[in-house]
Amino acid sequence: MKVVKFGGSSLANGPQVAKAVEIMRADPRRRVMVVSAPGKRFGGDAKVTDLLGELAAAILAGLDTASLLGQILGRYRSIADYFDLAGETIADHFRTHLRTLQESDYPNSEYLLAAFLAQGEWMNAHLIAAVLQHEGLPARWVSPQDLGMVVAGPPRLAQLLPDSYDRLANFSLPADEILVVPGFFAYDAQGHIATFARGGSDITGSILARGLHADLYENFTDVSAIYAADPQIIAHPRAINTLTYREMRELSCAGFSVFNDEAIVPAIQGDVRINVKNTNDPEAPGTLIAPTKEVNHHHLITGIAASNGHIALYIHRYLLNREVRFPLQILQVLAKYHVSYEQMPAGVDDLTIIFSQKQVIPAVQTAMTREIRAAVQPDVLRWIPNLAMVVVVGEGLAHRTDLVAQILTQLATVEIAPVIISQGAARINLTMGVDTTQAAAAIQALYALSAEDYNNAQ
Template sequence: MKVIKFGGSSLADSDQIKKVINIVKSDSKRKCIVVSAPGKRNPADTKVTDLLIRYANQAIEHNDFTNTQNAIIDRYQEIANGFGITTEGFSPIKQAIKELPEKKYPNDEYLMAAFKAHGEKLNAQLIAKVLSILGIKARYLDPADVGMIVSNVPDDAQIAPESYCRIAKWKLTEEILVVPGFFAYNSDGDICTFSRGGSDITGSVMARGLDAELYENFTDVDAIFSANPNVVKNPHAIAHMTFREMRELSYAGFSVFHDEALIPAIQGNISVNVRNTNNPDAPGTIISSKIEPNKDYPVRGISASKNFCGLYISKYLLNKEVGFTRKVLNILFKNGVGYEHMPSGIDDITIIMDENNLTPEIEHAIMTELQDAIHPDEMHIIHNYAIVMVVGEGMRNTVGVMARATKSLANAGIRLQMINQGASELSIMFGVSQDDADKAVQALHTEFFKKG
């Protein structure tokens, strides 16, 4: 059995869904379809999920939501019309959209989760109906019916381990199961959504639970590339990569997957195939647990993320002061700020943090408390900070990767603010100015993929 997931752009309208149906029909092993809410039909369009968020906010604030409600209905009506679904057949979808504000919710957070989840829920119901009309044996399978249970967090739910045993009972299905992504139910029966990339998480969960031979994730790109095509012209398509490489690259800016979305597939050792709905004959990118390194290409990919900042602390004999780092981290913890990395010297340390976690008020509180607690010789926050990652399983057995990387950055006139390499030797991390991030990616990509 194969589990196949389609993103929002693949399901944006009836024409796109016709492509999806042809893909499903072309392989009899594709027995479980995980669907997203309809995405944008063009760059100026609005995703159905965004319309549902607007709808929820209007309901919470007791504002008129008629136009938003009709806009959502119209999106699903277009799909229904494209497959000749009758007014009577479409009526349950329309009614469900209208009834959303009338239902009871524990609080506004759960209301928002329920509204957002209906983007996937109604699309899955509609697609199951379309498949049946076309003579394909299919059924809508709600997360409650499949046995998926999640934690009591309305917008960042975690899958309960016992869910996998329940999902496994559907392994021998003869029907095509159409499962909505992005949400499940807690033990009280309330809808909770996963974090960003939620439909990918559902696909990954279903693949593990069904012990699928392959999890196919269809999106709008032919493959995962060695660098961001918006930064590097004509980057290499990656034919095969490991989960560890994908995780490292996702962390630093690769947007094909939210980096947590593949964890259930990784735990179940299910290979993932990223493919293009609009070009289904392209082989895409396989992601698996192991791969034979290519000695000619020790680097698999290069990525950059610009949402970091650095807390620089200098104090003479810092390395001799027991508990110094603990004091610093306790103050960050007290202010609700985590850290990403902590490169250090004998008398100084830099703590890399997510810029999004800092506000001017939090930053002021941290600096004041640190000054009182550790009495540094020098301390400041480095804003305008980016992390550039060079990732590849083959780097471990290749001499000179670091030398090549730093030389290429030096030749491009890029000043390095930090260098860090983990014990696994899977990745090298460079801290640079945000203004230099794209130039750094271009220089490194030329060195490892295009030189000569």
């Protein structure tokens, strides 16, 4: 049995939905279909989820919502009309549903926002189920509640409760129907809608693949493979045929947007292989993500990624390494301001903490600086802004003693000296902090090295 997820670009309009229908028709093992909200149809277009966010904001501000509502419902009407379904009737049903949602009670505005953000998937799952039935495929809309999914945590950063997997395992999967499940959201114990992290339909698909014991999780998007580098920086980069769970997680966290970094965890826990494929070229093999023991790389560098928008806090104090409470005091300040760190490389007398810039807004930065100074009285405390974290990923990094030297030498050829260098004991990645303006040049230089490595391995 396969769980299949289609992203927003795969369901953006009628012709794209028709491709998804034929993909489901082509393989009877595709029994569960997880759908995203309709994405962009063309450059400059809006995603339905973004329009729903604007709609929620307008409701909270007491503004007129007629125009936004018309845009949103128009997207679904046009898809329904493409299949000669009653587009106006469907749009009226969705309008009534959104009005009921608006009149409901919420604990606070974050819950209202989460509820509206989830409706892109809710409405699309209903519509896609109707389309599949119209096209002769037995299909049924199923809610996350019906499947036994229960979440906890913040309303826009939900986490699945572990006992949900017991309920999923006991769910009776019909032999003659395709289940159409809205991605991105579930319900908490109080019955409130909560969404996963952005890109959360990947998470829903992975949860269902694990919970329903799927043989394969197919993730359909708008690219034919995961590539060794960003195609916007490297022209025609090498496609990655196979990569390990660990490599995918490292690359996703480092900036690869093809697959949500959080989504891979349920697949790992359930030992479910993931196949990233292209809705527009479904016969292409795509990229298979599998356990390390099943992936036999001949090359050393699997992929290179960079993520901008980082800031680092540098703290220096003599004899820092002898003070057992020093890290705890700093972490307590971070916890107070709900700021999580990404990495924390250290020396004998210094500590560097890397954050996403989004978390450290100016007011938070000022407050944290004041409290850290008071708590640990550093000799030096300074912020390093405008950082890009460049990450070289590959299981092969542990197998060549000179590879790190080659990577740093390659950066030196383009006059880039990393501000930060970090590698964990797993030796699956090497992370380097560079100025944001140098990120593209670093990727280009390192891709040249990885291409040489790949060609030598063939």
